Amino acid sequence: MSTCESTRRDEEYNLSLHVGALFIVLGVSAGACVVPVTALRVPRVRIPLKVHFGFRHFGTGVLIATAFVHLLPTAFVSLTNPCLPPFFNEDYPALAGAIALAAVFLITIAEMAFSPVRPLRSVQTATESQELDALSHTSRPGRRKSHSGMSDEITSALSIPQFGQTRTGRSHGVMKTIDAPSTPDSARRHSTDSPLTTIEETGLGQQRKKLLTQCVLLECGILFHSIFIGLALAVAVGGEQIILLIAIVFHQTFEGLALGSRIAAVDWNPNAIQPWLMAVAYGCTTPLGQAIGIATRNLYDPGSATGLLVVGTFNAFSAGLLAYTSLVDLLNEDFLSDHSWKTLRGTKRIVAMSLVIFGAFCMSLIGAWA
Template identity: 45%
Template structure:
């Protein structure tokens, strides 16, 4: 018995007549014995800083017992809610663009496009990159991740940027023209008439334009699956908080993506093309797909397991690199800093565009406090 090993004769007058109690045993000895018997896991070691983060396997990672019972009908309802909300948010700018006779102000499309730029940049800086660092430096992971090279998330994001630059150069060397983001302002500026044809130079074979647009959805869709899985395995109060936060997250993000897709009509997508609708539906369905996976595997999948942490961390890091390049270089810089932008975006329009971009970034950053 532990109590017998630590008994002594100098316990003082406060010791009960029955002998020494558990409170008389040094905490370090108690913890060592409990760990030896397997009752104390990684949480207690990480909490007092005694662990060195060198986990030989994934057995110590995990969320442990979940609080609250699993309510399957509620999670199914959440899946439907996110599907409808995400799809509508992404489709709304496309609807406004495809049907110009609808009573939607042209100026609204102009502002929504720049609002979306801020949302995408905040998604990379506030949502994806910090989450990647947290996941890949979790104390329960092997020592390499949290002690040996804790900058892995930054490295993966940088590699993603380099890959994008390489792809850009490949298409540029093949003669594809660059489609400047600022030139799209002429399509959706206030009072601009809608025409089936456009003076904007089209991309040769639409290849490079597809690559430019592809970086934004790719950066968004990768992490959306894991957002859905995390929501479906949550229970109790944490589920409700996540549901509200993810609803706002998907709305802002979908609106941002939809605004960018709409700006390419008809320059890249003909007026009758189904591709914008398919892209909107793909965005709307990605998080529910993750939710469906989480529903089926909620007893098996654990976001805090070794595999879960590494998978989410790597994916979010790569996605953040894609969105950082697309948001800063191809959207923000070309919309506000290119030579063409100073011709097409002047005076009050430039101020309004800057305010819209800042508002999108701030609102998405606020959502980052909860999801």
């Protein structure tokens, strides 16, 4: 078995600088993640909706670049290091890619098993069918009916719910319904119990759970590698520490804004503390890694065989998790879903995609140092 030489340098360890760096990273990380959440949940803090739009799409690019430029290459470098046994660098140098692929499959299976968003079953009682028929007959004369007896607008509302954001960050359903003036008083009185209302409420609940699932997956992928970012900074010395600190500050800022904008998009209850806890968890993870690194600076060696295997494995798994979530749950939903083609059009779509590319470029640039 090959042995790895220590990567510790003989330069003096500046403890005060490392402690200061811990608080700098803590403030930057927590602040960047909390800003989008605060802006949408605290009425006194007013940030233009265009800024939230920018955070959202810029952050998508940041997360994609984090997976493909930061984590996956680092995993390959760690797991193919020449000091590791031949299995890693000669027999199967593609191990990092296999671990990332395994993470993608595991997340896919988990989403299939536990995803709250499933097709609505069109099971109706006779009473529900009669109510729908009554509603369709009250629509304006001459309106074309669908095969089920419902007007085109009602059919559209049943099949394509659309969701937006209010100033307070609460999601609201925008659904087409029949015109109020043509609806009898009896129909209005029962509208809150109608199948349309039930389906709309179900769609809103499913959308909220879907956004929450995305946030949890993103946070898990980010937190896994944040610990090792902190460890790497904690054991760096001299000029390397300064360069790495600057790069990590930008890294944490971009990543925090990306995660915070997704957390803020969830339809949280007004008094919910979960969004704040998620933001604080992100803010504290990298500093926690720094604290562990400072405390074990004479024991932990990132260049040791154990260090390389642990860092490489976790980075590869995080890369797979972030790659899946950022591409399938974020990029695909924002630009390729049916809903996106109805809400993101023309110049707005071009600007959004440009922001994604710009976010990926910025995070890729930082990848040269961190």
